[in-house]
Amino acid sequence: MKKNKICGILNLTESKLAINPLTYYRPVAGLPFACRYRLIDFPLTNMATAGVETIGIFANESVRSIYDHVRSGKEWGLDSINGGLFFFSSIMGDLRPGQLMKTGDIDNYFNNIEFIEKSGAEYVIVMGARNLCNIDVQTVLRSHIEQGTAMTVVYKAVDHLSVADQDLSCLSIGEDGLVKGLKSCTLHRNNHKALINTEIYLMNSTLLAKMIRNAVAENEQCNLSDVLHQAMIKLPTNGFEYTGYFKSINSIKSYYDANIDMLKEANLTALLKGSQIIRTKVKNEAPTYYSRTSDVRDSLVANGCLIKGTVDHSLVFRNVTIEKNAMVSSSIIMQGSYIGSGVELRYVILDKQVKIEANTKLIGSKDKPIVIEKNSVISRILEERKYSEEKMYEWKKETGRYKTTLLS
Amino acid sequence: MGRPILFPDIMKNDMIAMILAGGQGSRLGKLTRTIAKPAVPFGGKYRIIDFSLSNCSNSGIQTIGVVTQYQPLELNSHIGNGSHWGLDHKDGGVTILQPHSSIDGEKWFEGTAHAIYQNISYIDSHHPTYLLILSGDHIYKMDYEHMLHFHKRKNATATVAVIRVPYSDASRFGIMNTDNTDRIIEFEEKPAKPKSNLASMGIYIFTWEVLRRYLMESHATGQNMDDFGKNVIPSFLANGENVFAYAFEGYWKDVGTIESLWEANMAFIDPDHELNIRDKSWRIYSKNPVAPPHYLTRDAVVKESLVVDGCYIAGEVDHSIISQNVKIGANSKIRDSIVMANTVIGKNVMIDRAIIGENATLADNAQVIGNDEIEVVGYNEMVGGMTDEEE
DSSP: OOOSSSSEEEHHHHHHHTTTTTTSOOOOOOEEEETEEEEHHHHHHHHHHHTOOOEEEEESSHHHHHHHHHHHHHGTTTOOOOEEEEEEEEOSOOOOOOOOSSSSSSHHHHHHHHHSSSSOEOOOOOOOOSEEEOOOOHHHHHHHHHHOOSEEEEEEEESSSSSSGGGSSSEEOTTTSSSEEEEGGGOOOSOOOOOEEEEEEEEEEHHHHHHHHHHTTTTTTHHHHHHHEEEEHOOOEEEEESSSEEEEEHHHHHHHHHHHHHHHHHHHHEEEESSSOOOOOOOOOOOOOOOOTTTSEEEEEOTTTTEEEEEESSOOTTOOEETTEEESSSSSSSOOOOOTOOOOOEEEEOTTTTTOOOOOOOESSSSSSSEEEEOOEEESOOEEEGGHHHHHHHHHHHHOOOOOOOOO | OOOSSSSOOOOOTEEEEEEEEOOOOGGGGGTTTTTTTSSSSEEEEEEEEEHHHHHHHHHTOOOEEEEEOSHHHHHHHHTSSSGGOOOOOOHHHHHHHHOOTTTTOOOOOOOOOHHHTTTTTHTTTTTOOOEEEEEETEEEEOHHHHEEEEEHTTTTTEEEEEOOOOOTTGGGEEEEETTTSSSSEEEEEEEOOOOOOOEEEEEEEEEEHHHHHHHHHHHHOOOOOOOOOIHHHHHHHHHHEEEEEEOOOOOOOOOOHHHHHHHHHHHTTTOOOOTTTOOGOOOOOOOOOOOOOOOTTTTTTTEEEOOOOOOOOOOOEEEEOOOOOEEEOOOOOOOOOOEOOOOEEEOOOOSSEEEEOTTTTETTTOEEOOSSSEEOOOTEEEEEEOOOGGG
């Protein structure tokens, strides 16, 4: 491929309220995934593997956690003398949890439209991070050129939609392969396959710049995704079917399910080791140690852990310690957490650096896993019904702190 | 590690390091047939040279020459530009130095000091005041800045790092006899009746100007100055140079044989091992290829073992080290063994007291059992395989 034929836009202004508290301090793209990745690794690898050398990362909040993870883009081979990563962040007021964004993200794109117009790339691919997939961008580009349409949108056909997927948008595609319309998945009839919009778009870069300019000229306070949805209906748009592993991370439940999905070898292979190996920031951790008292089954474990207890049907991230006689089942334990002896965790998500003191018991359910915030220290017996989210919010308003320290 | 020093001695290029990584390590048999000893894998995700390189990086040494000679390919690709150890500096960084021919003839390295003599122009180009000589063969953690501090405080022209060994073993080492100020008064190579138990670790700091003069003069006069232990240190002592012994305390291992490599690995499994590999303040870095987390199936049983990213384990692992991207099939049993990276182990395989090299393939029902001697399967080797019925 000719150098710099296609540039990329990584749209990190995705809605994240439903994934709180995991997204209090990070955009959806910064969510840790499958023991050692973050969601942003997927779009970055998808683009970099296909030879996209220039990528603009557009965000509407602090990109500290993202920047700390990707840095120069070296792990993805994006630190070459050509192109590289560009960060465009417009912080829209003080976005405390629960507060809605008042204006769209289109102004951020408009203010930085030079990135698109001066990149010199003929095509641009737009992606988010919440729609988890391992896609070959080269094939999408080839299809786009062959079809000769104004835009190409990538969709995933699924047999039935889960409750969590009700908020997604679905495409209807005519026999000519062109997009006819867009509708909410809630309106989807169950006798057909649902064609989920993956929010991956490919088009001429001049067309995208024009769309952004028009939207601003019409004084619309909207998001780039709205502009693209409208354009998809107005302009001839080619639908490209993606057939690999797909999951839209738009709630705690879908985040939990996507992680647990990785325990199935077919899913793990399809998403992480398929046609392209997903790259991520590399850490120098020691090998994981399993003691004689450990009993680990059907689980994924990263480097740097010390495991002396029982782990079943769970994901254990880097640098986690699980003490003797602890029992972790159907749970997601993020980096740096400590689980004391005699602890029992079922259907629990522990964010980074959580400490669960000895003999604590946390029992969630498959549909409603208990989520413990980053840096928490937990040392009492909790059950799902006592741990309602409403109470958590009240508690936070009173103290004005986000950190939950649940000490009895 | 030790007490903090307020005024770092290693200013930029004040001291540069030369790592001697040319050793063949012939007593490691199959494991060093195609790669140099410093490139031999250790502890599941390291290679032996990672310890010296990480020590340099953590000690603030920014310029390192790695002298290779024997089977350098694996080593060169492992080290690359040194970025994995944080050594890809703008000035200096890691340079691989290989023997080359010039108008003076072949520059094949005849010994440790000869390798330095052949690379004088590289060292001169960095204008160091002090030169640190290291071996790429040893497993240990050491702060070279402390040793340099000692070298300066003693006003030494040469400092030799020494470690106390049991008297029963002392006759296998180069032994330094010192006075009560740590000054070396006598050096004995493998003495039958050792007077002290201070063994040379093969780690030296020289005041470069002085060492350079010795090397140049001996070359000009045709004296043999090929080896630090045999020639250079005795010559320094004979000329009344200030040569001091810097006593190192801590874990230090030269894994010279299959048996000692296996033993060092087995001891490394213990999370309370003296090397303290999980210490964040003195990390041991390595080249880390990206691989997904490791997966243990419902039937897997893993006890008292180390496991690294990318593995898929369906069998039983007891007191063993399983390196990156290893696959272990159902009903296979691995005990007291080291399985190196990218090896595929089929079903019903038995491995006991063995070292399995990288990229090996063990077919279903294969057996690799060491008894008195550790059994070794070489790199890329295949054990077992298709029988007539399967063809």
